[in-house]
Amino acid sequence: AQSVTQLGSHVSVSEGALVLLRCNYSSSVPPYLFWYVQYPNQGLQLLLKYTSAATLVKGINGFEAEFKKSETSFHLTKPSAHMSDAAEYFCAVSVPLGGGADGLTFGKGTHLIIQP
Amino acid sequence: GAVVSQHPSWVICKSGTSVKIECRSLDFQATTMFWYRQFPKQSLMLMATSNEGSKATYEQGVEKDKFLINHASLTLSTLTVTSAHPEDSSFYICSARATSGRVQETQYFGPGTRLLVL
Numbered sequence: 681a682q683s684v685t686q687l688g689s690h691v692s693v694s695e696g697a698l699v700l701l702r703c704n705y706s707s708s709v710p711p712y713l714f715w716y717v718q719y720p721n722q723g724l725q726l727l728l729k730y731t732s733a734a735t736l737v738k739g740i741n742g743f744e745a746e747f748k749k750s751e752t753s754f755h756l757t758k759p760s761a762h763m764s765d766a767a768e769y770f771c772a773v774s775v776p777l778g779g780g781a782d783g784l785t786f787g788k789g790t791h792l793i794i795q796p
Numbered sequence: 797g798a799v800v801s802q803h804p805s806w807v808i809c810k811s812g813t814s815v816k817i818e819c820r821s822l823d824f825q826a827t828t829m830f831w832y833r834q835f836p837k838q839s840l841m842l843m844a845t846s847n848e849g850s851k852a853t854y855e856q857g858v859e860k861d862k863f864l865i866n867h868a869s870l871t872l873s874t875l876t877v878t879s880a881h882p883e884d885s886s887f888y889i890c891s892a893r894a895t896s897g898r899v900q901e902t903q904y905f906g907p908g909t910r911l912l913v914l
Contacts, residue, residue: 770840
């Protein structure tokens with residue numbers, strides 16, 4: 681079975697500062713990895729995904745993440761935080777099966793706070 | 797593209813009644829849809845995997861007789877919470893995975909349905 685650990689339930693950064701949200705995974709086979717963002721009372725929006733191609737993945741809204749197999753990590757970064765980035769961020773993992781990926785296993789989420 | 801809708805977005809019901817939630821993929825066909833449950837300030841927990849034309853696969857601890865799932869077409873899956881009780885109050889989110897193409901590995905999420913059982 682796979683699992684995801686997100687370090688830090690809350691992360692606070694100043695507007696314009698670097699955003700770093702940490703995600704470590706556990707999987708017995710090479711996984712697919714995802715970052716989703718959730719705004720209050722809304723569903724999840726895909727930020728980016730890793731599916732065994734390039735290890736550095738660029739997503740929407742200036743976010744990117746790097747898959748590091750040796751560290752079993754998939755940390756999310758953004759060079760300069762914007763007030764609109766304040767939201768809940770979820771890292772998720774799935775194990776590829778024939779024909780596509782399985783249901784997602786989510787981390788507990790990290791609430792990103794942007795200080796003006 | 798890849799839009800998933802859910803209906804209703806909000807539902808309040810009395811204890812003992814049944815509630816049906818619809819999940820639709822609007823611009824793509826979805827062989828597989830997933831149902832998740834999210835409690836306040838917590839992560840999403842996979843409840844079941846719904847495959848078009850076959851029985852749903854439930855995760856351990858999820859009562860299949862209480863949470864009935866039907867995936868009758870490639871664009872519609874429904875979740876019925878039968879004999880709902882206050883402890884069933886939660887945010888229910890569906891996702892859909894396209895049947896083919898480059899987006900195959902991605903699940904696209906609906907906006908969620910908030911259920912409150914009185």
